[in-house]
Amino acid sequence: ATDTSPGDGGSGDTAPIKIGIIADRTGATGDVGTPYNDGMLGYIDWINAKGGIKGHQIDADSNDYAYLVPRAEELYKKYVNDGAVAIQGWGTGDSEALRTKVAADKLPFMSASYAEPLTDPKQSAYNFVVAPTYSDQMRVALNWIAKDAGGKAEVAVFHNDSPFGLAPVADGQKWVTEKGLNLGYKAYPMPKTPNQVGLLTQAKSQGAKYIVIQNVSSPAAQVAKDIKAQGLDMKIVCLNWCSDELFIKTAGADNAEGHVMVQPFAPPTAEKPGHKVIDDYLKSKGSSLADKGLHYAQGWYTMDVMAKGIEKALDAGGELTGESIKKALESVSVDTGGVVGAGTVSFTADSHRGSTGTGIYEVKAGQMVELAANQTPES
Amino acid sequence: MTSTPVSGTVAGAVAPGPATTDLLTINNVEVIYDDVILVLRGLSLAVPEGKIVALLGSNGAGKSTTLKAISGLLPTEHGEVTDGSILFGGKNVTHLDAAERVRLGLSLCMEGRHIFEHLTVEENLISGAYFRGRIDIQSDLAEVYALLPKLSDMRARVAGYLSGGEQQMLAIGRALMAKPKLLMLDEPSLGLAPLLVKEIFAFIKRVNEEMGLTVLVIEQNARRALEVADHGYIMEQGRIVLEGTAQELQENPDVKEFYLGLGESGGRKSFRDVKHYKRRKRWL
Amino acid sequence: MATATGIHHRTYRSELRLRHTKAEYFRLALMLVLLLAAPYVLDKYWLGIANVILISVIGAVGLNILVGFTGQISLGQGGFLAVGAFTSVIISDRAGVPVPISIAIAVLMTAAVGAFFGLPALRLKGLYLAIATLASQEIIMFVVRRWEWLTEGKGYLEVERLHVGGFQVERQMFEVQWYWILLALATLAVVVARNLFRTTLGRSFMAVRDQDIAAEAIGVNITRAKVTAFAVSSGFVGLAGALTAHYTETVTWERFTLDVSVLYLAMIIVGGLGSIAGAVYGAIFMGLLPALLTELVDVLGSSLPSLSDQLPALRNAVFGIAIIVFLLVEPRGLDRIWTRMKDYVRFWPFRY
Amino acid sequence: MNTFISLTIYGLSDGALLALAALGFVLIYKATRVINFAQGEFLLVGAYMFYTGFVVMRLPLIFAAVFGVLVAIVLGVVVERFILRPLIGEHAISVIMVTIGLSSVLKALVQIFYGTSVREQPPILPTGSIQVAGATVPVNRLIVIGIAVIVLFAFSAFFQRSRHGVAMRAVADDQQAALTMGISVKRIFSLAWVLAAVSALIAGVLLADLSAVEQGIAAFGLMVFPVVILGGLDSVPGTVVGGLVIGMLKQYVSGYADPGLAEVIPYIVLVAILVVRPYGIFGETRIERV
Amino acid sequence: MTTGLTRAYQHSLNSSAVPSGQPALEVKDIGLRFGGVHALADVGFTVTQGHIHAVIGPNGAGKSSLLNCVSGLYHPQHGSIVLHTGVEGTSHELTKLPPYKIARLGVARSFQNIELFSGLTVLENLMLGRHIHMSKSVLASLVWLGPARRQEIAHRALVEEVIDLLSLQPFRHKSVGSLAYGIQKRVELGRALCLQPALLLLDEPMAGMNAEEKEDMARYILDVHELAGVTVILIEHDMAVVMDISNRVSVLDFGRLIADGTPDEVKANPKVVEAYLGAEEH
């Protein structure tokens, strides 16, 4: 747990704002969960140093839940009990498990899960999704593939065998049919093995030239290695959680070369204006955004969006509650300096889909090189 | 020790020196289990080199504990020698590691056989020679098989499936593979058929006489034990209460009554004659 | 007739009571007072933890029946919890059956599934069985994950807030009301399990554990005893699973992984194998440990910020170390420590 | 056909790694009757120790290997001496639990010192592929198979030819009796744990080279269970058979059938085998007589 | 054969209705092999109701195997074992039955190496001897109050009689693991008695005992035999005991029956002397 509040007296109107963070630092998705969580904590440190939000320090309680649902629930209860006004979560499994609870407790809940059902206020009243959903990312990926292949192609979807992995699978299929894309589409759950050749074999017999991966970086990198070792002519299209520097690092620049990434959060190499504030902050701490990678920025701006909501709620006056923050968020529009999607994240009372635009990158010489910016499913 | 070809030397041939030297001496040993259970209360005894000594006593007197103390097995049972000393061949071994003592020539054949169930008969025997390093043990094996021919028919059988008595023979054979200077036997006749009991004791006598192997033996079958022993000790409640030559003990009236099961008349009494009041008195 | 406590009984009946001495009745009363006072003393968070512990008590008691009393090591707990959870929710929410009935059905269902997965125990012993139950865990998980009908393709199930007849758990009183429900059921589970081991059926389980050949030779049908033990144990676990579902209001397979099986095993081992009280102590200990660690971490985290990065890992380390140290100090668990403490107090000041 | 060949090679190399990982597990069980739930973490620690030597300390490959082996030896000795030895004679499940605790601690230690993100390590084994009967086969996979064969062969030779094999089994059967044979139980126990740690190191390093230096290596350890049960908990040859069967089975299932099924198929096979042979294919039948 | 002891027991410890002198158990030509080992070859004899029937023979002769066949732990490859339990010749073929079913017919036993339930108390061990006579309903067990408790109390009465017969009073609530060897052997006998046996099998009940304890154990066996009239098959290596207390003796050697007769006949049989007793005394 990390208490980032220097605690400035806490007199009436500058009482610290309590936020609970459910983070995965050590669990199955800790590889990407750690920089994401660091990004949030960095942001809080940064804003507190600036004097907080309208004089209120953010008092964040961040704990690791190791991607275990029961731990997440326990933490959630603790935060509720400690009087948190908003929660930052992480996984699809726990976000879904907590969905009805946050609605009942009226606590705005953001998470790193971009599963589509979370964007619908009717189903999940207090969940806010900052990035394009996994399904949207999948749609963009499919559009891109159709274009890249010049029409007909076979697509194999490799996904993590969990709610997270499954989130965009059905929607992708639907998209292909709906849009009449000339794509073959087949999904394969990824087993935990030191090679993914079995899957690749199946993809090969399917005739797939494109492999969409909805998983974290390490297994995706394994696929890249195996494609290379097998000398297969296949292109990986990673969605958000494997579209990162880690993928390149783990696979090796050589093996990663030419693969494609659908990533709503601009990587540091894309040098968006919004990166500067993070980089400056990190430099002051003797580090840099390039070191930390894009998930740091992802955590940073997710927190930023929440902070902007809180700021607006404070502006509106009255007591700061989950309910007031929700209302504020539903009318906020946050400029992320080009880092998230098209640059701005905004919600409405009817839609908690913060943005729809995502960038597409290609790995070239170990770097993520932008192929297209701000792609939406419909664009 | 190299083995002399003639008549086999299962025992590490100790030159028959002056008969008075004690190979093993125990002085005032006190043993405590689990930090509280005092079992041996100042026990002293001596085993002269080249002799057979019998240690008798009722159940629970602490006989096995004595042998465990000598062979260093107490730590495996949360037991400890808290006082006194154990000298073997002049060397103080009171707190020596169990495996080390075997190397010095102290070999124990435990009560209840303790053979290695999953090993074959031959592997059991081989394990007996383990500490002697990389040596050629074929001749030693042959000797043991010659002494206990029944084992040789069963060499490839898994020991755990042998009958109780067969296992007992194996345990003794295994102890001999260590070529000890002092062989300690804890109730070797347990579960053996009468003929075999006779043979085992004859065998003990033989290795003792022919090879000068020193033996310390615990027995419930006091009659047999005293027949072959030179010397005997009787223990009760962790102490030696009586000591003497085998001859003396055999003639002692108490020993006759309680250990040899002989009536006042000197003849064996019938089990049917045991009166109920007797056991009432004893158990209630 | 005399017992170890020096009490004399005039009838077998009085001897068969679970408690004999004043001290025992006093402790029982004290515990009752504490349990009844809890909801008025604890805040929601701690009450929530208490509720989770109460559910684990039921599951741990069940597991101990199998592992501690019958000697059949099981790593399949998570799978059986899942069976209970899914069964109850599907029957109550989808078929519209009242929750108490759906829970009862879940108990029976899990007992049946448990008995089925206990069949390998008829041939397997010891650690081989343990690993076979690991297989049952993995297989049940696989089915739960793949069988889309269970969650209607969503991957998880949402559960309606508990309502029985006219009664509905209120949001504000959620933890408190659940506390009473769970306390009642956990107490029932403990009492029932203790009853079991006062009868010949329970004793036959222990006979199978201690010496199965001898058990058979005195007329215990080992096959039946083992399968019954699996069924009874799984029944408890099914109850725990069903309660987990209704209490947490979501069911996903992620809640029933191998980690959970291991955690339950840790409870009964740290608590004390073959002791109902031990299962309770173990559930409490394992339930409180992470929460207390979180508190500790909060304290340390603010005073040693440089350390805060390591704290998540430290928590794992502390968890592991706690288990290791525990078992090194007292391999027979908390129950044993408690017994020794009682003896110490009883004989004090005459310690020897 | 070439698909089949490449699946086979991949299956074999995974199986070889599994066999190596299982080897240590079996040795420990053979001598001490302990089920080591921390075997996966031994692989993890092994991989990270080699990484430390090779990448962090920039030692030449061979010295990095020596460094790794030294740490593995220390790990084996320390774990045996301070954690397992005091529990000798306690209930099997208590001992299992301790190894579960140990696994948690080891994983945490690796996290504390190395974090959770993937570490970069240059390839140790030659990369590149060769063509075998029309299939593309990566060279490093072939080498892994080779190394595993050598190590496994060396270990089984050690146990078959030397007295230590008998001594280990003797200790497992009856520690007291082993002591009366002059067999140092402590030394045998240490030996078992050290050998287990070293074989785990080899498996861990190879696995890391094929995949990556990361936390996930520990999870590989779980697959050891089907392997050892299949082969028999106490059989060294059994690990080879079990490892290869499981490795190839997973590969074929993920290549030809449902990849999701690949994760449970070992368990299904395991149960099937156990029903027919309750002590695995080569396992020693426990003797129960009255 | 009265001992001057009069004690009134409410329960009969003997469940056989076969009249004294009639065959209680007939072993017919049984053969048992383990791989290449012939543990038993064509062994046949009859145990008469009301006898103490001793089985002796060298180590490895197959005595324990024989008992194991009778109690169903081993299944002979051929031959048959018939148990008579009723007046009207109610008889059962045992060779194909599992052990627990044989126990339910009233065959109780002790083991060569004590096989008690070491985690349980003496009382619990003895109560387990009553297992076959008790209802095992899961529901009743869980509820306790009512039938389960009544049943416990009812059966406890018989167990107390056994405790009294074997003088186990001081050990009732002791865990059997902590008891002296001799007492454990007695508890094992007690557990078998609680079954109300039709036939009692004892495998070396006196091994490892000193003279005094042997006397006691012999007395208990005689009591069981005389007071309760239980038929006993006794394996024992102490010839003094065997010759003293048994009515009939069968001798095995290498899995074969080499002699069968009264103690005196057997003692004089040269084959027995050669294979088992050895020359001199006895």
Ligand SMILES: Nc1ncnc2c1ncn2[C@@H]1O[C@H](COP(=O)(O)OP(=O)(O)OP(=O)(O)O)[C@@H](O)[C@H]1O
């Ligand atoms: N490991 C132990 N822990 C505690 N007490 C023990 C232990 N071993 C033996 N004792 C106790 O020590 C006493 C002596 O036991 P020991 O085995 O030495 O007797 P013994 O003379 O060999 O008897 P027996 O003739 O039955 O073999 C007994 O009262 C026994 O209960």
Ligand SMILES: Nc1ncnc2c1ncn2[C@@H]1O[C@H](COP(=O)(O)OP(=O)(O)OP(=O)(O)O)[C@@H](O)[C@H]1O
């Ligand atoms: N389960 C088994 N598997 C293999 N062989 C067995 C088995 N049980 C007994 N034997 C063998 O059968 C033979 C008879 O054994 P048994 O135990 O019946 O002998 P016993 O007459 O009771 O001898 P003892 O007096 O030594 O106890 C022995 O050679 C033994 O090795």
Ligand SMILES: CC(C)C[C@H](N)C(=O)O
């Ligand atoms: C990185 C991830 C696997 C976590 C992710 N946020 C999820 O949906 O579960």
Ligand SMILES: [Mg+2]
């Ligand atoms: Mg003794």
Ligand SMILES: [Mg+2]
């Ligand atoms: Mg026998």
